[in-house]
Amino acid sequence: MTSSTTNKISITLAVWSKNLSRDGITKMVLGLIASVAVLLLASILFFLLLQSWPVLNTTYLPLFFSSDGWHPLERKFGLLPMLWATLAVGLGALVIALPLGLATAIFSLYMAPAPLARSLNLIVAILAGIPSVVYGLWGLTVIVPIINQWQAPGASLLAAMLILALMILPTIAITTRSALSALPISLQQAAASLALSRATTITQVLLPAAKTGIRQGVLLALARALGETMAVLMVAGNVVQTPQSLFDPVRVLTANIALEMAYATNHHRAALFASGLLLMVLVSITLWLAIERTKNTTSARPHA
Amino acid sequence: MDLRQLFNNYLTLLFVGATFLSASLANAGEQRLVLTGSSTIAPVALEIGKRFEEQNPGVRVDVQTGGSSRGIADARSGMADIGMASRELAASEQDLHAFPIALDGIALIVHSSNPISILSNQQIIDIYTGKITHWKQVGGADKSITVVNKAEGRSTLELFLGYFKLTNSQIKASVVIGDNQQGIKTVAGNPFSIGYVSIGTAEYEASAGIPIKLLPMNSVIASVATVQQGEFPLSRPLNLVTREAPSGLLKQFIDFARSDAVSDLILDQYFVPLQAAKKP
Numbered sequence: 001m002t003s004s005t006t007n008k009i010s011i012t013l014a015v016w017s018k019n020l021s022r023d024g025i026t027k028m029v030l031g032l033i034a035s036v037a038v039l040l041l042a043s044i045l046f047f048l049l050l051q052s053w054p055v056l057n058t059t060y061l062p063l064f065f066s067s068d069g070w071h072p073l074e075r076k077f078g079l080l081p082m083l084w085a086t087l088a089v090g091l092g093a094l095v096i097a098l099p100l101g102l103a104t105a106i107f108s109l110y111m112a113p114a115p116l117a118r119s120l121n122l123i124v125a126i127l128a129g130i131p132s133v134v135y136g137l138w139g140l141t142v143i144v145p146i147i148n149q150w151q152a153p154g155a156s157l158l159a160a161m162l163i164l165a166l167m168i169l170p171t172i173a174i175t176t177r178s179a180l181s182a183l184p185i186s187l188q189q190a191a192a193s194l195a196l197s198r199a200t201t202i203t204q205v206l207l208p209a210a211k212t213g214i215r216q217g218v219l220l221a222l223a224r225a226l227g228e229t230m231a232v233l234m235v236a237g238n239v240v241q242t243p244q245s246l247f248d249p250v251r252v253l254t255a256n257i258a259l260e261m262a263y264a265t266n267h268h269r270a271a272l273f274a275s276g277l278l279l280m281v282l283v284s285i286t287l288w289l290a291i292e293r294t295k296n297t298t299s300a301r302p303h304a
Numbered sequence: 305m306d307l308r309q310l311f312n313n314y315l316t317l318l319f320v321g322a323t324f325l326s327a328s329l330a331n332a333g334e335q336r337l338v339l340t341g342s343s344t345i346a347p348v349a350l351e352i353g354k355r356f357e358e359q360n361p362g363v364r365v366d367v368q369t370g371g372s373s374r375g376i377a378d379a380r381s382g383m384a385d386i387g388m389a390s391r392e393l394a395a396s397e398q399d400l401h402a403f404p405i406a407l408d409g410i411a412l413i414v415h416s417s418n419p420i421s422i423l424s425n426q427q428i429i430d431i432y433t434g435k436i437t438h439w440k441q442v443g444g445a446d447k448s449i450t451v452v453n454k455a456e457g458r459s460t461l462e463l464f465l466g467y468f469k470l471t472n473s474q475i476k477a478s479v480v481i482g483d484n485q486q487g488i489k490t491v492a493g494n495p496f497s498i499g500y501v502s503i504g505t506a507e508y509e510a511s512a513g514i515p516i517k518l519l520p521m522n523s524v525i526a527s528v529a530t531v532q533q534g535e536f537p538l539s540r541p542l543n544l545v546t547r548e549a550p551s552g553l554l555k556q557f558i559d560f561a562r563s564d565a566v567s568d569l570i571l572d573q574y575f576v577p578l579q580a581a582k583k584p
Contacts, residue, residue, distance in 0.1 A: 069473060070456075071472055072456060073457070073472065074472070074473055140490065140493065144490075144493055144494070145494065152447070152496060153479050153494060154493070154494060155479045155490065234486060237480065238481065239478065239479065240480075258482070259455035259480070259482045260455055260457050263343065263458055263459075
């Protein structure tokens with residue numbers, strides 16, 4: 001490969017590299033690699049915009065917020081019930097998973113005997129590695145029939161919350177544990193010298209000190225909960241309606257895309273991409289909050 | 305140095321890639337078959353087309369969707385070599401030639417513990433539109449009915465709605481499902497539910513011990529056999545449609561699509577092959 005263009009470019013590169021220090025090159029290469037992630041995100045966003053363009057106009061946008069329900073083949077595109085369902089499922093899962101995750105982390109770090117702590121950590125790691133479709137199948141064949149004996153049809157908001165809670169519990173437990181274990185040992189020593197009880201030390205000293213890391217984990221977990229598809233699709237019942245009770249079947253945005261995309265054409269298809277866009281905005285806001293809040297608290301905290 | 309080497313390798317890769325691409329473009333378009341029409345048939349036609357291409361180098365099979373009506377129109381106008389229509393030809397379309405490649409049939413299923421063994425068409429319509437809400441109203445237990453419906457766009461939903469003359473917005477569903485497996489698991493896990501799935505899948509799962517029961521329609525037993533004999537009402541043919549009596553490559557493809565050589569592809573899409581089915 002010795003075309004003249006190649007040589008020219010190679011020479012240019014050689015000149016550059018002479019001027020650049022080794023650090024400079026490293027910086028440039030890493031920067032290029034990092035920019036791939038940015039490019040990917042931008043191209044996904046562009047793709048979503050392009051695909052949903054046919055419905056991003058004044059004729060169709062009001063239809064998304066109408067209350068006629070979701071019947072795309074009859075030109076009814078009410079998205080709001082699915083948006084509420086998505087938020088309800090995500091927040092509900094968080095409410096269940098947060099205390100469990102915190103308790104798991106605190107117990108394994110400060111209270112459990114070493115062998116027990118090790119196996120607990122292993123179990124949490126395994127939970128994190130189970131594919132979502134397996135959670136979904138388990139939910140469909142175990143959780144849904146149990147709820148059904150209590151309140152038909154079983155496939156419901158509650159079932160989705162429970163399955164999702166199980167799926168995001170490891171995220172919360174692991175981030176909490178690493179936030180807590182990154183705290184300086186001096187905090188615990190100081191608490192001990194003040195004769196604070198175990199409970200007070202944990203709730204009043206250690207948890208507040210680690211709150212930035214914990215909050216980040218919680219928001220990561222929420223973002224995962226909002227984006228989860230397969231498991232929710234299998235247990236939530238997928239009826240498009242605004243949830244009125246825990247036992248109502250609901251459809252979340254991701255499930256809607258997965259259920260219908262393969263068979264959708266024209267404006268139906270564009271509306272599905274638009275709901276994907278909406279979901280991406282929702283998740284982006286969550287993650288932006290995670291980063292933004294972290295920045296504020298870190299800069300406010302005095303450094304040693 | 306490393307960077308330059310890397311860059312050179314990258315350029316080599318690009319060059320080789322471009323060579324392959326141009327070579328494959330040059331080979332294209334020797335012989336082409338264009339199929340358009342029903343989105344129900346398109347996925348299976350695509351798979352059949354791939355296998356046909358493998359066995360007949362130099363042939364390209366292009367499959368485009370757009371609905372049965374477009375399939376008929378394109379076949380008639382010559383826009384497509386073959387139209388795909390997931391229904392019988394109408395009286396006004398008898399000038400065309402139709403070749404069924406498979407049958408599509410759906411069965412209503414309930415939990416095997418459900419004492420109900422038959423429902424009339426009107427009862428099924430009333431259950432799905434929310435006029436009947438408890439099994440007691442049709443002679444069963446005093447429990448509310450869990451109505452399992454399919455997600456919008458699925459061919460099983462289309463066939464179901466078409467047969468009962470319903471629109472999807474009239475249906476009051478308790479659970480909406482995607483694929484057949486999810487439907488079977490949902491009904492198997494809920495003793496008071498009713499759903500409908502592709503007949504081949506339902507029959508296979510029921511025989512494998514899954515606690516579901518297939519309901520007869522108009523007192524015809526729901527089975528792959530009654531679909532093949534053309535007796536089961538909730539079924540339709542999947543037709544390939546041509547303008548002229550096919551000859552040459554066209555005839556070769558249609559014969560191939562109707563032969564035993566593709567029945568596994570038809571079963572994969574949960575349709576019923578024309579010949580006695582080989583069970584997966």
